[in-house]
Amino acid sequence: MSAAPGPDGPAEGVSFKREMLSNLPNLRAFAVSLIGSPDRADDLVQDAIMKAWGKQESFTPGTNMKAWLFTILRNEFYSQMRKKGREVQDSDGYFAERLSVHPAQYGSLDMRDFRRALEQLPDDQREALILIGASGFAYEEAAEICGCKTGTIKSRVNRARQRLQEILSVSGAADYGPDPEVGQVSDTAFVA
16 A cells, blocks of 8 residues: 655655654544543544645645644634534424425515616615625725725715615515515414
């Protein structure tokens, strides 16, 4: 069995592998300190090592591999925690039985109406609204992109939002989401 070649050839791959394996005890100790469970820590170390092996070309030989591996392990730990926070344990299927989704056609129609309304805005207001609302730029960043002052961007966004509300006949929170009749049907469809 030959060693996987590293960034500079087979010898570099062997060196990378040896150095990585020499850090396993330290990685495992760190993982146990993060998770508390030796079994889950071993899984975390395995995931981190797999990522490191797959990204070995991004490691610069001669730098601190231990720090690089610890960073990968730490990032993997936090990624798993974020994922776990979004997941719901439903081994009996209790929650899955009660899931309902509003029909997609209403969202498509609403999006079509929104696009038409957006096209009716003046160019400068549409541009400001898209930069802030859709692209996620800060007002200062959008002002720099547009070559104007921050207050000008804020004003354009405010006027654009008000104009969209007028065009779409939106007067409050009740105007968002499915129509009352559709919402009532889908809200009661899966009630036990």
